[in-house]
Amino acid sequence: MAKITYIEFNGTEHVVDVKPGLTVMEGAVKNNVPGIDADCGGACACATCHVYVDPAWTEKTGTPSAMEESMLDFAEAVEPNSRLSCQIKVTDALDGLSVRMPESQH
Amino acid sequence: MDGRILILGAGHAGGTAAALLRQQGWNGPVTLLGEEPVAPYQRPPLSKAWLKGEADAASLALRPETFYAEHHIALRLGARAERIVRGEAGGEVQLEGGEVLAYDRLIVATGSRARRIPLPGLDLEGVMELRTAADADRLKAALRPGAKLAVVGGGYIGLEAAASARTLGAEAVVIELQPRLLARVAHEVLSAFVHDYHRARGVSFELAAGVDALEGEGGRVAAVRLSDGRTIACDAALIGVGAVPNQELAQAAGLTCDGGVVVDLRACTSDPCIYAIGDCTRRPLPLYGCMGRLESVPNALEQAKQAVADLCGTKPPTPETPWFWSDQFDLKLQIAGLPLDVVRTLVRGEPSTARFAVFHLNADDKVQAVEAINAAPEFMAGRQLIASRRPVQPAKLQDISISMKEVAA
Ligand SMILES: Cc1cc2nc3c(=O)[nH]c(=O)nc-3n(C[C@H](O)[C@H](O)[C@H](O)COP(=O)(O)OP(=O)(O)OC[C@H]3O[C@@H](n4cnc5c(N)ncnc54)[C@H](O)[C@@H]3O)c2cc1C
Numbered sequence: 001m002a003k004i005t006y007i008e009f010n011g012t013e014h015v016v017d018v019k020p021g022l023t024v025m026e027g028a029v030k031n032n033v034p035g036i037d038a039d040c041g042g043a044c045a046c047a048t049c050h051v052y053v054d055p056a057w058t059e060k061t062g063t064p065s066a067m068e069e070s071m072l073d074f075a076e077a078v079e080p081n082s083r084l085s086c087q088i089k090v091t092d093a094l095d096g097l098s099v100r101m102p103e104s105q106h
Numbered sequence: 107m108d109g110r111i112l113i114l115g116a117g118h119a120g121g122t123a124a125a126l127l128r129q130q131g132w133n134g135p136v137t138l139l140g141e142e143p144v145a146p147y148q149r150p151p152l153s154k155a156w157l158k159g160e161a162d163a164a165s166l167a168l169r170p171e172t173f174y175a176e177h178h179i180a181l182r183l184g185a186r187a188e189r190i191v192r193g194e195a196g197g198e199v200q201l202e203g204g205e206v207l208a209y210d211r212l213i214v215a216t217g218s219r220a221r222r223i224p225l226p227g228l229d230l231e232g233v234m235e236l237r238t239a240a241d242a243d244r245l246k247a248a249l250r251p252g253a254k255l256a257v258v259g260g261g262y263i264g265l266e267a268a269a270s271a272r273t274l275g276a277e278a279v280v281i282e283l284q285p286r287l288l289a290r291v292a293h294e295v296l297s298a299f300v301h302d303y304h305r306a307r308g309v310s311f312e313l314a315a316g317v318d319a320l321e322g323e324g325g326r327v328a329a330v331r332l333s334d335g336r337t338i339a340c341d342a343a344l345i346g347v348g349a350v351p352n353q354e355l356a357q358a359a360g361l362t363c364d365g366g367v368v369v370d371l372r373a374c375t376s377d378p379c380i381y382a383i384g385d386c387t388r389r390p391l392p393l394y395g396c397m398g399r400l401e402s403v404p405n406a407l408e409q410a411k412q413a414v415a416d417l418c419g420t421k422p423p424t425p426e427t428p429w430f431w432s433d434q435f436d437l438k439l440q441i442a443g444l445p446l447d448v449v450r451t452l453v454r455g456e457p458s459t460a461r462f463a464v465f466h467l468n469a470d471d472k473v474q475a476v477e478a479i480n481a482a483p484e485f486m487a488g489r490q491l492i493a494s495r496r497p498v499q500p501a502k503l504q505d506i507s508i509s510m511k512e513v514a515a
């Protein structure tokens with residue numbers, strides 16, 4: 001299990017144990033953490049699973065694919081540490097990861 | 107926020123509404139009632155990742171099994187509602203078997219079902235439709251390497267199933283009544299591209315071909331007979347000819363229905379105690395100034411949010427541009443908007459590169475719809491342009507050396 005902290009835009013923290021193999025998006029949705037909509041269920045088609053990865057973790061979460069990159073390009077309030085959380089696979093190495101949510105996914 | 111809410115239909119819309127009610131602080135009893143034996147799950151992967159074996163059953167579930175009890179949502183599965191009895195301030199729902207569930211507020215989320223066409227041979231073993239997880243199990247079992255799947259209907263679900271069949275090493279033939287694929291839902295350029303892409307990957311097609319019957323051998327389907335008399339041999343047949351809304355219960359209860367349960371932008375029906383969400387509704391499409399029925403996950407989610415916001419007195423969701431996606435082989439199709447009042451269509455990019463988009467413009471050069479193939483920037487910018495109602499410069503839009511950022515600016 002990897003412990004992941006999801007921080008809502010208003011600062012509310014949710015600490016959740018996520019099974020390796022799931023995505024960071026699934027970890028939030030399956031635990032009813034608000035703030036990640038994931039309209040397409042992880043197909044990299046909607047950009048409503050946008051998160052900001054804690055800068056200390058950007059290396060471990062890897063780099064976005066070209067598809068993810070171009071989806072992100074058009075999302076709201078994008079920052080250098082923006083990712084689509086459905087494209088980050090959880091591994092034991094991500095134990096302790098923390099991600100922040102944007103104000104809105106739409 | 108403490109009345110009894112009954113959600114009729116435990117699919118994508120109903121399951122989402124239940125979770126959102128708790129997220130938004132509804133304290134009263136929430137019952138989620140569904141005919142299928144399984145907790146709410148996502149249907150899109152049934153013809154895509156799941157069918158190809160790239161996703162497991164647990165990943166289909168909208169929420170884990172423990173979720174409902176943890177959030178005090180009474181999940182009643184394998185239970186079919188037979189009647190809605192409306193009262194003054196609330197009412198009750200009668201279940202098959204006689205049980206009665208009372209509600210203060212009802213959310214109808216009965217979805218849609220596969221359209222059935224009257225064809226001889228539909229009851230043969232191996233003739234399938236694809237709407238539920240149980241349907242998908244049957245289809246997957248039939249897609250052994252070398253087996254031949256006949257798909258009746260060249261729409262999105264049929265094409266996705268054909269692509270998945272090929273990926274699994276099965277043969278696939280798609281039979282379509284119209285002279286082109288995706289005839290009701292996509293532009294000719296896209297139809298032609300998808301046709302060629304599938305053909306190059308071993309899917310065969312019979313276009314402008316009517317189906318007269320399914321023929322069997324020993325009770326199992328063995329061929330599809332076309333109206334020109336030819337027969338196409340197969341080991342399994344998937345009928346994918348569209349969906350119809352499950353509006354019968356609402357209609358029998360006297361709610362206004364018109365090819366879907368009619369709702370407003372709060373997802374409220376003609377009875378102020380009853381909401382309706384998802385595939386079963388006919389809803390306002392404010393961007394287009396008309397009513398329509400949408401069959402998509404984003405629509406189910408948007409309406410679930412509308413109903414919950416109205417019930418909980420929270421902020422209504424940002425209006426959504428209708429959109430949809432489809433995965434076929436390694437293609438990603440993303441479609442936004444509706445091609446209404448279109449006076450011209452422009453293609454950006456070269457279909458031969460498998461990366462292009464078709465833009466539909468109205469008389470004021472405003473984008474009404476975009477169909478994008480492997481073209482995320484075109485889709486994302488197109489969706490924003492549809493919502494903003496800002497006109498575009500067609501010449502710029504067609505020039506791929508100008509980025510979509512700049513076109514949309
Ligand atoms: C194979 C397939 C692929 C798809 N692909 C995509 C895609 O790529 N993108 C996309 O956006 N959309 C896709 N869709 C459409 C999407 O799945 C639907 O729009 C969505 O499921 C609608 O949610 P819903 O809750 O309205 O209906 P449903 O999910 O159909 O749920 C309705 C539920 O109500 C239950 N019910 C009905 N009547 C009763 C009754 N009388 N008593 C009790 N229960 C009842 C049904 O059993 C069902 O479980 C796809 C659909 C299918 C079938």
Ligand code: FES
Nearest residue numbers: 042044047049086
């Ligand atoms: S869930 Fe749709 S892009 Fe991540």
